[in-house]
Amino acid sequence: MGMGVEVRNRIAKRAAEEIKNGMIVNLGIGIPSLVPNHLPECTKVMFHAENGITGMGPSPEKGKEDENLCNAGGFPVSAVKGASYCDSAVAFGMIRKGRVDMTILGSLQVSEKGDLANWIVPGKKVPGMGGAMELAQKAKKVIVLMNQTDKHGNSKIMKECTLPLTSANCVDMIITDMAVFQISDEGLKLMELFAPHSVNEVRAKTGCSFTIAENIRVIG
Amino acid sequence: MENIFHKIINIEAAMEHFYDGMTIMFGGFGGIGTPPTIIDGILEKGIKDLTLIGNDSGFPHIGIGKVVSRGKAKKMIASHIGSNPIAGQLMTDGKMKVEFSPQGILAERIRAGGAGIPAILSDIGMDNDIVTGDKQRCILNGKEYLVETALTAEISIVFAKKADPYGNLIYDKSARNTNPLVAMAGDMTIAEVEEIVPLGSLEPDEIITPGVFIDYIVPSKGVNWKWAWE
Numbered sequence: 001m002g003m004g005v006e007v008r009n010r011i012a013k014r015a016a017e018e019i020k021n022g023m024i025v026n027l028g029i030g031i032p033s034l035v036p037n038h039l040p041e042c043t044k045v046m047f048h049a050e051n052g053i054t055g056m057g058p059s060p061e062k063g064k065e066d067e068n069l070c071n072a073g074g075f076p077v078s079a080v081k082g083a084s085y086c087d088s089a090v091a092f093g094m095i096r097k098g099r100v101d102m103t104i105l106g107s108l109q110v111s112e113k114g115d116l117a118n119w120i121v122p123g124k125k126v127p128g129m130g131g132a133m134e135l136a137q138k139a140k141k142v143i144v145l146m147n148q149t150d151k152h153g154n155s156k157i158m159k160e161c162t163l164p165l166t167s168a169n170c171v172d173m174i175i176t177d178m179a180v181f182q183i184s185d186e187g188l189k190l191m192e193l194f195a196p197h198s199v200n201e202v203r204a205k206t207g208c209s210f211t212i213a214e215n216i217r218v219i220g
Numbered sequence: 221m222e223n224i225f226h227k228i229i230n231i232e233a234a235m236e237h238f239y240d241g242m243t244i245m246f247g248g249f250g251g252i253g254t255p256p257t258i259i260d261g262i263l264e265k266g267i268k269d270l271t272l273i274g275n276d277s278g279f280p281h282i283g284i285g286k287v288v289s290r291g292k293a294k295k296m297i298a299s300h301i302g303s304n305p306i307a308g309q310l311m312t313d314g315k316m317k318v319e320f321s322p323q324g325i326l327a328e329r330i331r332a333g334g335a336g337i338p339a340i341l342s343d344i345g346m347d348n349d350i351v352t353g354d355k356q357r358c359i360l361n362g363k364e365y366l367v368e369t370a371l372t373a374e375i376s377i378v379f380a381k382k383a384d385p386y387g388n389l390i391y392d393k394s395a396r397n398t399n400p401l402v403a404m405a406g407d408m409t410i411a412e413v414e415e416i417v418p419l420g421s422l423e424p425d426e427i428i429t430p431g432v433f434i435d436y437i438v439p440s441k442g443v444n445w446k447w448a449w450e
Contacts, residue, residue, distance in 0.1 A: 052394055066393065069393045069394050071394075074249075074447070074448055075448070085391075087396055088397050088398045092323065092325075096344070128320045133351070134324045137345075164348070
């Protein structure tokens with residue numbers, strides 16, 4: 001997407017603010033995987049991986065990888081104190097039963113109602129939904145991290161998604177390179193801006209209307 | 221090792237149970253926890269027209285991906301094939317059918333198969349044609365659900381860390397993944413194991429898959445592929 005490291009980290013840092021002590025959190029690939037780097041030391045979180053790890057820790061240093069201790073993307077991770085392993089049915093039981101507090105994932109499009117379209121890339125073969133539908137539908141809070149626009153400059157936030165949906169009406173918050181939006185029954189609401197972007201600039205790059213919070217926070 | 225249950229066999233004897241056109245269910249997630257020696261046995265035997273059931277299609281050179289990439293499967297039931305571009309190409313060219321199931325529902329369908337339950341009810345992906353297809357729907361307590369049928373296979377193949385001669389299994393960390401579920405769902409289940417230990421040396425409390433579900437145990441020659449991260 002051509003998003004610089006600094007911007008990616010700014011988004012990840014903002015997402016990390018949503019994570020509270022004691023939560024169970026599932027992270028998608030891409031920018032979401034940067035979120036743990038921005039958590040304060042005192043915040044204890046159990047990161048959930050759908051291949052059967054609760055309490056996933058950071059990647060081990062080179063040479064210390066364990067081929068049988070990997071995240072859902074197949075890359076080596078570690079286990080924190082208090083971690084546990086389980087089979088795939090149990091891992092998804094945690095999701096469907098509502099024990100996963102939050103999922104932070106990337107997306108291709110999000111609608112003003114919180115419809116999520118993140119599993120079929122236009123013009124590409126359908127790769128399958130993996131665990132995305134269950135996470136989107138059943139995690140208590142769904143946070144999307146993505147660019148405000150696609151590579152052609154079109155808004156990825158829109159009235160109706162044009163791509164096939166992963167799950168309807170499931171996204172609670174969108175954090176882009178420009179702004180932070182909340183989605184509730186009242187619709188899409190602009191909550192925060194990343195400096196130096198302005199409300200008008202965000203409006204010009206958003207494919208639907210939105211309301212604006214009374215005290216907009218500007219993140220430097 | 222004492223073989224009083226006659227379950228411990230070599231890979232050659234295990235391969236006698238494999239044939240063209242059969243349904244094979246495999247354990248593993250992105251190749252992690254997929255039995256490498258049995259995969260190579262399948263390739264050497266050259267069986268084809270297989271129906272493969274498992275979490276994903278691995279990578280082209282990893283796990284079940286080795287079988288898929290050589291065009292040996294006519295059908296897959298999986299949650300995604302994104303990590304194996306050759307699987308995607310075979311699907312697009314009409315050479316392999318793929319039935320996609322949401323990952324956790326696929327796990328439950330396999331679990332149901334292994335637990336002798338004909339189907340489960342699910343509310344996942346009900347607004348998505350790829351999930352719903354022509355599946356039966358049913359109303360329970362005023363809410364609509366999809367009927368997701370159970371999955372079984374002629375042979376299940378799993379990969380475990382240790383087995384005793386009865387086939388009691390323990391797994392290694394995240395290589396457990398779908399293996400305990402797949403182990404239960406085969407009409408016959410063959411476990412490839414890194415180590416066979418004497419009867420009584422596994423604590424009954426630590427056993428994940430009771431040997432009841434395991435028909436044969438094959439010693440592993442170890443993982444012989446290079447992982448994506450290496």
